[in-house]
Amino acid sequence: MSWHAAPAEAWRALGANRLRTGLTMLGMIIGVGAVVLMLAVGEGARSTVTQAINEMGSELLLVSPGTSSSGGLRLSSGTASTLTLKDAEAMTQLPTLSAVAPVFYSGAQLAYGPRNWNTTVYGVTPDYLLVRSWNLESGQPFMISDVLRSTRVALIGQQIVQSLFGDQDPLGQTIRIKNLPFRVIGVLERKGQSLDGRDQDDVVLVPINTAQTKLFGNLFPGTVRFITVQARSMGHMEDAEADITQLLRNRHRLAEGVESDFTIRDLTAVAETAAQSAQAMTVMLGAIASVSLLVGGIGIMNIMLVSVTERTREIGIRMAIGARRRDILLQFLLEALLLCVLGGLVGTLMGIGGAWLVSGLAEMTVIVTSSSIALSFLFAASTGVFFGFYPARKAALLKPVEALRHE
Amino acid sequence: MSSLRIPLSPSASFPLAGKRDESSPLIQVAGLCKHYPLVGGGTTPVLHDIHLAVAPGEFVALMGPSGSGKSTFMNILGCLDVPNAGEYQLAGQSVAQMDHNELAVLRNRQMGFVFQGFNLLQRSSIAENVALPLLYAGIGKAERRQRAHELLEQVGLVHRAEARPNQLSGGQQQRVAIARALANRPPLILADEPTGNLDTQTSGEIMALFNRLNVEQGITLLLVTHEPDIARYARRLVRFKDGRIVHDGEVNV
Numbered sequence: 003m004s005w006h007a008a009p010a011e012a013w014r015a016l017g018a019n020r021l022r023t024g025l026t027m028l029g030m031i032i033g034v035g036a037v038v039l040m041l042a043v044g045e046g047a048r049s050t051v052t053q054a055i056n057e058m059g060s061e062l063l064l065v066s067p068g069t070s071s072s073g074g075l076r077l078s079s080g081t082a083s084t085l086t087l088k089d090a091e092a093m094t095q096l097p098t099l100s101a102v103a104p105v106f107y108s109g110a111q112l113a114y115g116p117r118n119w120n121t122t123v124y125g126v127t128p129d130y131l132l133v134r135s136w137n138l139e140s141g142q143p144f145m146i147s148d149v150l151r152s153t154r155v156a157l158i159g160q161q162i163v164q165s166l167f168g169d170q171d172p173l174g175q176t177i178r179i180k181n182l183p184f185r186v187i188g189v190l191e192r193k194g195q196s197l198d199g200r201d202q203d204d205v206v207l208v209p210i211n212t213a214q215t216k217l218f219g220n221l222f223p224g225t226v227r228f229i230t231v232q233a234r235s236m237g238h239m240e241d242a243e244a245d246i247t248q249l250l251r252n253r254h255r256l257a258e259g260v261e262s263d264f265t266i267r268d269l270t271a272v273a274e275t276a277a278q279s280a281q282a283m284t285v286m287l288g289a290i291a292s293v294s295l296l297v298g299g300i301g302i303m304n305i306m307l308v309s310v311t312e313r314t315r316e317i318g319i320r321m322a323i324g325a326r327r328r329d330i331l332l333q334f335l336l337e338a339l340l341l342c343v344l345g346g347l348v349g350t351l352m353g354i355g356g357a358w359l360v361s362g363l364a365e366m367t368v369i370v371t372s373s374s375i376a377l378s379f380l381f382a383a384s385t386g387v388f389f390g391f392y393p394a395r396k397a398a399l400l401k402p403v404e405a406l407r408h409e
Numbered sequence: 410m411s412s413l414r415i416p417l418s419p420s421a422s423f424p425l426a427g428k429r430d431e432s433s434p435l436i437q438v439a440g441l442c443k444h445y446p447l448v449g450g451g452t453t454p455v456l457h458d459i460h461l462a463v464a465p466g467e468f469v470a471l472m473g474p475s476g477s478g479k480s481t482f483m484n485i486l487g488c489l490d491v492p493n494a495g496e497y498q499l500a501g502q503s504v505a506q507m508d509h510n511e512l513a514v515l516r517n518r519q520m521g522f523v524f525q526g527f528n529l530l531q532r533s534s535i536a537e538n539v540a541l542p543l544l545y546a547g548i549g550k551a552e553r554r555q556r557a558h559e560l561l562e563q564v565g566l567v568h569r570a571e572a573r574p575n576q577l578s579g580g581q582q583q584r585v586a587i588a589r590a591l592a593n594r595p596p597l598i599l600a601d602e603p604t605g606n607l608d609t610q611t612s613g614e615i616m617a618l619f620n621r622l623n624v625e626q627g628i629t630l631l632l633v634t635h636e637p638d639i640a641r642y643a644r645r646l647v648r649f650k651d652g653r654i655v656h657d658g659e660v661n662v
Binding site for chain 2: 007014315320324326327328401402403406
């Protein structure tokens with residue numbers, strides 16, 4: 003049979019029993035729709051994580067002080083005050099690092115006019131914005147000179163703008179942090195939630211020296227809470243970690259065999275774990291949805307088997323007037339394929355619609371990618387061929403004389 | 410013309426229909442046996458040692474009581490069934506050595522079937538039914554349509570080309586089936602009780618059509634029938650009884 007005549011025949015055969023065709027197709031529609039929707043949900047989750055990673059900054063190492071002990075009782079990590087600004091300064095000499103950002107933070111009460119707000123104030127250096135890949139929405143960042151001179155300037159996050167200023171332009175205004183006046187010189191871009199769910203926009207950045215000397219009385223002058231450093235590239239991460247360890251152990255005069263009084267964590271690794279788990283979720287959701295596609299495929303095989311039995315006589319007639327086995331095979335295979343492709347088409351539309359609904363109702367990030375559509379379509383078509391092959395083969399192998407005799 | 414060639418193009422007319430000498434038959438059957446296996450072992454014989462030769466252009470009626478093996482014989486001649494033993498040559502080609510694909514091509518090009526129950530595809534239009542053998546012969550759409558039109562003209566049903574089979578009377582349906590059988594211009598038509606479901610007058614019309622095809626186009630006709638009136642249209646009668654040929658000669662009914 004010529005290739006262009008066969009689809010028309012298949013179309014007519016499917017049209018002959020519309021209810022049955024529709025119900026069979028429903029299995030495919032649900033299967034493909036579920037796959038498209040689940041992949042969209044998974045992809046959405048993955049992109050949320052990826053976005054969070056990008057906003058966190060990449061190639062980051064977090065150096066925090068070791069644990070302190072109080073009467074033999076170990077306290078949590080970061081409680082000791084062993085890292086200093088001098089340590090951070092020394093680190094800037096390391097060739098494996100591109101940026102070093104020491105941080106000293108504490109909670110503080112803010113006030114502007116009649117409004118006030120409680121937030122975390124970070125004492126940082128200009129490098130901090132670099133390592134966090136954080137841009138300003140408006141205004142200017144502070145300079146290293148501001149750090150050295152302990153000027154009272156502040157960069158504020160979006161949440162602070164909203165809480166203290168409302169619709170007013172905060173640039174150039176003076177806010178009070180622990181009753182000390184600070185001039186707002188810049189507004190930070192919106193960052194959203196961090197991977198652990200903190201609101202990253204609820205923050206005030208001030209020069210680190212200002213924070214240490216003027217804002218928060220410091221028990222051990224010059225110490226910092228942690229140092230965020232950025233390696234020169236992904237490939238330099240391990241070298242950077244080794245360099246920092248060596249440098250700090252030297253500076254802290256730690257003898258061989260003595261435990262380090264600081265810890266270094268690879269933030270990218272943490273983020274990658276999150277990305278991997280999101281990826282795993284995508285695969286798992288897709289796999290679950292595939293089961294319904296499989297069930298739909300079995301439905302198609304079932305119906306095609308019934309169809310072959312019902313149309314045995316037709317097959318006999320076709321064979322008598324010259325249909326070869328491959329003509330019959332092609333005819334039934336095409337019917338199954340058509341069922342799947344049409345079902346796949348409607349299912350894809352349903353999946354996209356479902357994704358749109360989910361993103362609207364559940365306020366989730368849902369992303370329908372063209373590759374997920376292509377994948378489910380391919381899956382639907384191969385389901386058609388796979389499950390259509392057995393019935394089609396059964397039809398093709400019928401003996402003409404027996405098929406013709408069939409009532 | 411010493412060797413017999415099967416035309417590659419179905420639209421080329423069969424060069425030998427009706428014009429061949431008696432010495433090279435269209436159908437040559439020798440020592441043909443057929444038996445069916447029985448449930449629980451053993452076999453039941455249907456055809457014993459059949460010898461038959463049919464020359465091009467002959468009009469042969471096959472008669473015999475039910476179970477005499479005439480339908481099985483027709484199925485073997487039509488390449489729908491295979492014999493257990495014996496030789497069958499169609500147009501000089503040995504059918505026994507052919508695989509199912511070659512048999513399908515043979516059914517498509519060398520013969521047309523007309524059945525008692527018409528066997529038209531109910532979902533397809535009359536024109537599509539007639540053009541179906543052309544579809545399997547790989548002929549293009551435009552030519553299929555034109556040829557179907559010619560064929561329907563030949564059987565006087567052009568005006569019903571777009572109708573469905575169940576909208577036609579029995580006689581009309583059988584004429585459609587005959588048009589379909591003629592689609593690839595085969596040299597041979599096998600008809601299995603073609604008038605079995607028709608009244609006397611319609612039967613007469615169908616037989617007249619067969620007769621015309623035989624006389625005017627030289628198409629070889631083999632016809633299975635129960636009715637002596639129908640057999641009388643033929644010019645040779647072969648009688649079956651208990652799986653053997655008991656009469657082969659003039660029509661004496």
